[in-house]
Amino acid sequence: MSAQPSPAAPGAAGLDDKLDRGVLKIASVVVLGAIMAILDTTVVNVALQKLTIEFSTSFDTIQWVATGYMLALATVIPVTGWASDRFGTKRLYLLAIGTFLVGSMLAGLAWNVESLIIFRVVQGLGGGMLMPAGMTILTRTAGPQRIGRVMSVLGVPMLLGPICGPILGGWLVDAVSWRWIFYINVPIGVIAFVLALHLLPKDKAAKSGRFDFAGLLMVSPGLAALIFGVSRIPSTGTVTAIEVWLPAIAGILLLVSFVLRALRVADPLMDLSLFHNRTFSVSMITLSVFCMGFFGAMLLLPTYFTLVRGESALHAGLLLAPQGFGAMIMMPIAGRLFDKFAARRIVLPGLALIVVGMVPFTQVTSTTPYALLLSAAFVMGLGMGCTMMPITSAALQTLRSEDMAKASTTTSILQQTSGAIGSAIMSIVLAALLGSRFGVPTNEGQLAATAATLNPATHTAASALAAGAFATPFLIATVILAVCLVPAAFLPNRRFIPSPPSTGSDDAAAPVPAAPLH
Incomplete structure (x- = not known):
């Protein structure tokens, strides 16, 4: 069996839904690690335009600074479930922070x-272990009857990343150096490591099955090959190029082979038997579609503000803050409601709120009023506060x-993989449209648009051209999010009520079967 639940959570054994001091201490450690990983993602997003100029490269290349990070998360996450049982979640969490x-x-x-x-x-590779290991520690400590409450506690501080990340990143890029968007992690990481060492409960390594090395050789290269093939579309301009279809097909075949093998071997890298649980399956489908649309769109926002509207990285970060504030307001409310x-x-x-908030961005121009865009972003934030954590x-x-x-x-692997695919799709569409509008090859569209918008003589016309290129990927993201309403309609429609554990049970609580759906 897995590591025992923390003794710091006595209420977890019963049906008391209050969060005691022990749970909150552990939550603070997990939250700090999550902030570090999420902060780095949002800090980098607002700096992509600067990095494009710094390294004289194209947008479809520079987006790998973001997509490569997310892809690494996806490839290492499959190992963390086995490693948590084999070595203990505390050791794994410390290793994750050190690698990061x-x-x-x-x-x-x-x-x-x-x-x-x-x-x-x-x-x-470090960030990929942080979230699943932290989530495992926290959910075991709190128990199923307090998941909604503990997710709201986890979620609010995590939103400091999306709020403060773009602002901090913009200031560092403009006033100091882009290098400090990475150095800033060092003091946060040191504090997180020390707190984890002292506050996280010791857990025993449990008996775990044999490590599925063959499965790892299928799923990790499969994910990498698929994303790589898709990412080469902008530079080749066609899906028929061998560097596009060959790795993409190879990746798909590896992933299909992994699924077929996982269904018939003992102790697979990913336990697909979890999908026999209808609620889990529906939640995972909903989460995957959501992450593809939402995180793909989020990659576009800071680039729109810096490229089309000529904002500095700092101002672009400030313009993204309303979305984070909307989510921060709604997430604790949604946690209690859950x-x-x-x-x-x-x-x-x-x-529904996210889709409504996305609509103005599908019609975006170089002169769209900021009041409309910021209001729409705030509405999207309110919607996000009602979606990500409740689905999980x-x-x-x-x-x-x-x-x-x-x-x-x-x-975690479905969330990160879907987000990486969504980001790749949006960047591909944007790069292709910029290249077409500025009459240059796809891989030169970002540089051509940047040069034209920075030139006072061509700024107005170039901004209008570039703005039109953003409307289409925003529309694609909106359609994906609207489609997400379909699987979400099959989520549970009745409150889950856990049953008390039987005498002598190790578990924090023994859940009863999900209530019937209607």
């Missing part, structure tokens, strides 16, 4: 775009304690 710190230092020392992408991958009502009744209105909570709530590590791993 090393990657941050190296990224700050990068001398060209290739080395920066490689060191971002090292960061991603413990009282069904997931479907929270997620569907949240998705619904997926985990009906599972057994010993399944939490594997479930957290599966949740």
Whole structure:
């Protein structure tokens, strides 16, 4: 069996939904690690335009600074479920923080775009272990009856990343150096490591199955090959180029082979039997579609403000803050509602708010009023506060304690992979449209648009051309988010009520079967 629940959470054994001091201490450590990983993602997004100019490269290349990080997260996450059981979540969490710190230092020392992408991958290897390991620690400590409440506690400080990240990143890029968007992780990481060492409960390594090395050789290269093939479309301008279709098909075949193998071997890298749980399956489908649309769109926002509107990186970060504030306001409310009502009744209105908030961006021009855009971003933030955490909570709530590590791993890999695919799709569409509008090859569209908008003689016309290129990928993201309403409609429509554990049970709580859906 997995590591035992922390004794710091006595309420977890019963049906008391209050969060005691022990749970809050552990939550603070997990939150700090999550902030570090999420902060780095948002800090880098606002600096992509600066990095494009710094390294004289194209947008479809520089987006690998973001996508490579997310891809590394996706490739290392499959190992974390097995490693959590084999070595204990505390040891794994400390290893994750240490790896992330090393990657941050190296990224700050990068001398060209290739080395920066490689060191971002090292960061991603650490970041990929942080979230599933932290989520496993927290859900085991709190128990299923308090998942909604503890997710709201986890979610609010995590939103400091999206709010403060763009602002901090913009200031560092404008006033100091782009290198400090990576160096800033060092003091945060040191504090997180020390707190984790002292506050996280010791957990025993449990008996784990044999490591599925063959599965790792299928799923990790499969994900990398698929994303690489898709990312080559802008530079080749066609899906028929061998460097596009060959790795993409190879990646798909590897992933399909992994799924077929995982269904018939003992102890696979990802436990696909979790998908026998209907609530978990529906939640994962909803989460995947959501991340593809939402995180793909989020990659575009700071670039729109810097390229089309001529804002500095700092101002672009400030313009992204309303979305974070909207989510910060709604997330604790949604967490409390989740413990009282069904997931479907929270997620569907949240998705509707996001779709409504996205509509103005599908019509964006170089003169769209900021009041409209910032109001729309705030509405999107309110919607996000009702979606991400409730979907994840619904997926985990009906599972057994010993399944939490594997479930957290599966949740994280689908989230990161979907986000990476969404980001790649949006950057591909944007690069192609910029190249077409400025009459240059696809891989030169970003540089041509930047040069034209920076030239006072051509600024007005170039800004109008570039703005039109953003409207289409925003529309694609909006359609994807609207489609997400379909699987979300099959989320549970009745509140989940856990049953008390039987005498002598190890589990924090033994969940009863999910209530019937209607």
